[in-house]
Amino acid sequence: MITLVFFIATAFCLGTVDHGPTLLLRAIAKIDVETMEQLLTGTAPAIHPQTSNVEPVFVDNTDGMEKWKITPFFYAAFTNKADVLCLLRAHGANVNWRDEQGFTAVHAAAFKGAAEALSVLLSFNEVNLTAADADGLTPLLRACQGRTDDHLAAVRTLLQSGRASVDERDAQGRTCSQLLEPTAASTPGVTRGHPGMRAVLAEATARRNMARAAAEAAARRGLAEPDI
Template sequence: MISRWIRLCVLCALLPLLLAMRPVDEKLLIAARDGNLTQIKTLFDEGANVQAANEQGTTALHAAAWNGHRDVVTLLLRKAAPVNHATSDGATPLYIAAQNGHSAVAALLLNNGAAVNQATNIGVTPLFIAAQNGHREIAALLLQHKADANHVAEDGVTPLFMAAQKGHHGVIELLLQQGAAVNLTLPDGSTPLFVAAQHGHVATVSLLVDAGSVVNQTMTDGATPLLVAAQNGHLDVARLLLEKGALVNQSVQNGVTPLHVAAQNGHREIVVLLLKQGAAINQKARNHATPLLLATQNDHRDVVALLLTQGALVNQPAPDGATPLHIAVAAGHRDMVALLLKKGADVNARTADGKTPLHVGAYQGNLEIVKLLLKQGGKKRAKTLSGERPIDIARQQSHRVLFPLLKP
């Protein structure tokens, strides 16, 4: 949904250092990392350069900011450390402090000229990383210093997307108070609500909807937040979206509905919820797949049993004539085959080319399934349109164990 989440690890371990750095500057970087104020003062007396950087662009100020050494940062700034110097990734000391939750260091940097909206190479600002990591205090500090709540990164995300993906409620409240665009879309059409629904953050979903997020917003493929929640098995989110007006039968471009994806992924409780809300149980997708067929294909027996008790058509065929029983046999799901037969599946149903489930079983060579089909009345003499009997297919596939059973 979101092309890539920002996971900058900026410091690059500080070592190995650029070989061209003087030993005294290397020591300064390490001392700043470790918070060794006494050694830093000694190194300055020995001529250490506060602006020296390693091959990743990391300065002593970056190193001190990474570990939250406020006293070291204070000294380095007094020595004219470059407050907005960026690493090779484009990260400033402020970005690093925001990433690691060091609010005191972030405040110090901001009060000494740190650029609050300076972005990394992929367009993310300190507010992005604070939002992603749930650092509410730092997010508030950045916003007080005029951080742009609607800054857009290269891939289209904003700080609100980052906070919504992680479910950081407090940060989201701050962003919304500062005018974060709740319905801004990514290139795929998703909004922060989709991200929250995808990850199951029910409190975030509620907050976004109350702030004006469009409940039935569609992505470019037609997916809705409800479909995303159903697909990922987030029952509470699905329930909340339905309470807020989500359309239970709204489908994507290929005709798949929330019930299709819930059944396909075996989310029984969501199937129950959707059916109670009026989901069309025998709705066909564009490829004619029904929720029952998808649940059968993926061996979700509890969902299949539920659908059948609620009115799903056990013998509803696909365009090629295959019924759920054909699908179960082809997939080798013996217990599913037994369930479908118990619920009235036609053991001799034919596909468009004349194959019965027994033909399919003969092709697959599953002894237990073939026995079951025969016990339930599967016809050994049934012929396909090309004149093949189940035993003919078994012979073609060299399934010798089936020969005695299928012999007419």
């Protein structure tokens, strides 16, 4: 099971060695576009006086952090650096790269409630929104269990995109609404997820049902019409 403790313990442990991958993540953290471009194109100034011919940093390198192997694109999504994602994609970043827990950048943004990053990620047609992580959860199923306003915004962003569905299920066949139901291990009186999450999911379900009903009605009218 992936836990919040894992992410807190590893998310911001950038490498201490001044080498390309770590410098790239530092530039992302500061949204320093000029430095990012220099590192990715091999035009950055030499790190040490005796160093020359600085090699470009591989856009999908995973050596920038001490304990967590993630790509710069993944890091930008996780830290909600929405403005950086397009730049990294333009340099060939793999938008569907997975970490050892099966998380993609979309999972990371959904887990953190990074709605701005999610909006950008959803604009990329190649992003896979139905991929399941090691726990069998899609990005939507991850986000719906969050308790903050940011998680609520992330769920709205995913559902309003039309690319995520309230019908998505985890490895045990549970939907978002079912994941929010109390379990035997739940603390009495403590709501699972954000208090407004059920209402957002109910609205999405109602929209889905209306769309289905309209499509079925249109299909029936089509079948009833005489051949011309």
